[in-house]
Amino acid sequence: MTSNTLSFQSRLPRGHADYCDPSIEALFKRHGLSDFETLWNASARDVDVPNHERGGVSTVSLLELEGEDGNTRRFFLKRQTNHLARSLQRPLGEPTFSREWRAIRHYHALGIPTVKAVWYGERKNTISHQSSPASGWRAILVTAALENRTDLDHWHTRWETLDDNLRSQIIMASAQLTRRIHANGMMHGCLFPKHLFLNDPSNAPSNPMNAVIIDLEKTRRFILERHERLRDLSVLWRRLTQWRESDWRAFLAAYCDCSPSDAQVDRWLERLDKRASRR
CATH class of the missing domain: 3.30.200 (Phosphorylase Kinase; domain 1)
Structure with missing residues (x-):
């Protein structure tokens, strides 16, 4: 400039x-x-x-x-x-x-x-x-700069080549950060996979994978909480196309702090699918 x-x-x-x-x-x-x-x-x-x-x-x-x-x-x-x-x-x-x-x-x-x-x-x-x-x-x-971290988009492009353990860590870290944002009454407003940055456990095996969020320009407090939670989650839903239902069940279970077979997970899957079908 x-x-x-x-x-x-x-x-x-x-x-x-x-x-x-x-x-x-x-x-x-x-x-x-x-x-x-x-x-x-x-x-x-x-x-x-x-x-x-x-x-x-x-x-x-x-x-x-x-x-x-x-x-x-x-x-x-x-x-x-x-x-x-x-x-x-x-x-x-x-x-x-x-x-x-x-x-x-x-x-x-x-x-x-x-x-x-x-x-x-x-x-x-x-x-x-x-x-x-x-x-x-x-x-x-x-x-x-976020050193030694890679965005979720990068991990997603390699999804089929990752082992089950690494996929599980990525899902858990992403879900826990999303849960934390929402639990504090905030909507991110632009929750693209490229805005979630995760550490590579291969660089430091003793450190568990965790996530950091960026691009907070559109974040704000909830007004209609359930609707705004759904808006954030649906952004990930539309872009993480390589995730299978079992991946989403694991994500939503961590997000809701429940079992993957819990009725809460079923309800979120139904809402996400219904919202995607309207677009």
Whole structure:
């Protein structure tokens, strides 16, 4: 993302201040990344196509920084311009990263495993020509890379080649994390397999497989709990096409904390199948 050459004034919204995690402050300063503008103009490799939804643009880049010890730390540098979400509280809109930033902090407070946000800042820009892309909102969110973890999509593409024990671990870890999110009264809102990251037990056999959730932009508290639980689960149902009924029974048993033959599992299978048939 390049800087705009037009002249504009940039100000912090009222009540907001830039956040920098103390653990990365020295590292970022070492590389000259000490404030909003230096991060905004930092050179980093894009890892996804720019998102042009919501009337703005949002990009994700990989930022690799070498520490004094010679080790490289990896971060995802996320920058957006006028990529806004509107709500009753913010009818004129706010950066979607602002929502994600608050959600990450909330998930950590609830003890739900998610990414670590190490830097956040936002600016409201004003210039003489309001139609210019330089006007409006800019936001930066930096998260620490999830090292030694692979998303559920990756495991799913290899599903038939995995042994029963590994498949069982993947199902259990995914179900337990989903259960934990919902048990805390939250709907993820975008529960794609690519947003569930699991550790590879072959790298550390003594550590059980567990899952971490990412992309919390659309997460929110339940309003109609059963309906919203079903919405989240149906996203996985539609995409995990290689899972057999026995896999889903194992997942839903862990999700409901019951036996795979329990009536609760039967009811969830019926709801998921019925919802999928309507699409």
